Amino acid sequence: MKLVVVSAGLSSPSSTRLLADRLTAATLDHLDADPEVIEVRELATQIAQHLVTGFPPAPLAAALDAVAAADGLIAVTPVFAASYSGLFKSFFDLIDKDALTGTPVLLGATGGTARHSLVTEHALRPLFTHLRALVVPTAVYAASQDWGEQGLARRITRAGTELARSMRPTTPDTAPDTAFDTDTAAAIAPRSLTGAITSADPAHGFKVVPFEQRLAALRAE
CATH class of the missing domain: 3.40.50.360 (Flavodoxin domain)
Structure with missing residues (x-):
């Protein structure tokens, strides 16, 4: 260098x-x-x-x-x-x-x-x-x-x-993972306040669940 x-x-x-x-x-x-x-x-x-x-x-x-x-x-x-x-x-x-x-x-x-x-x-x-x-x-x-x-x-x-x-040169071992598929982008896109985030999606680590659905699940517990 x-x-x-x-x-x-x-x-x-x-x-x-x-x-x-x-x-x-x-x-x-x-x-x-x-x-x-x-x-x-x-x-x-x-x-x-x-x-x-x-x-x-x-x-x-x-x-x-x-x-x-x-x-x-x-x-x-x-x-x-x-x-x-x-x-x-x-x-x-x-x-x-x-x-x-x-x-x-x-x-x-x-x-x-x-x-x-x-x-x-x-x-x-x-x-x-x-x-x-x-x-x-x-x-x-x-x-x-x-x-x-x-x-x-x-x-x-x-x-x-x-x-x-x-x-320092970036190598495959040290490079950050910049992969960002469209499904992930959709999952974390800005949503209205009618949604809540949960970690129930194994593919992406989280997904957006309608607030009413999450509230109903809590009441049923």
Whole structure:
């Protein structure tokens, strides 16, 4: 399986890359996958060229192809002006609109203050929902004061576990039983309040019995 990590930190080293690495490690604790890290800062000039020419240089094209082929994605950005960075957004603006459809994605962000902790929900999650990705429930924001705290470590562990579970292939042994025949559908279809449910039907586990019939049976007991 292929796990692609997109880090949009602007410095080296950066807290954004540190968070990306920790999220990657937490995911790989529960999943056997090959990680590939994309440092967006190294592609900044090429992203600008692609935006104005429509033709990506080879390294940028390879990065875009890697994201499109990923079985799972970790995307981490620093916060600028209470949202994702322009470089981060420019990179994902170049992703084909269908490339991430159904791809599990773990979101992360870093910032200098806890006041931006909801950036993952009001900015990042809508972006990846628009791209039709499957965003895992736990997104991780790390403010400067969070590093070294147990709360951040727990969120990272939980988020990595969620992504690993989302990436695991479904097998016949683990797939939920989605068979749903028309008789079952009819049995559980909305009925008027004149019916009562009983478990007397061995085929489906329950059936709807007219209320008067059930009442008469109770009176006869």
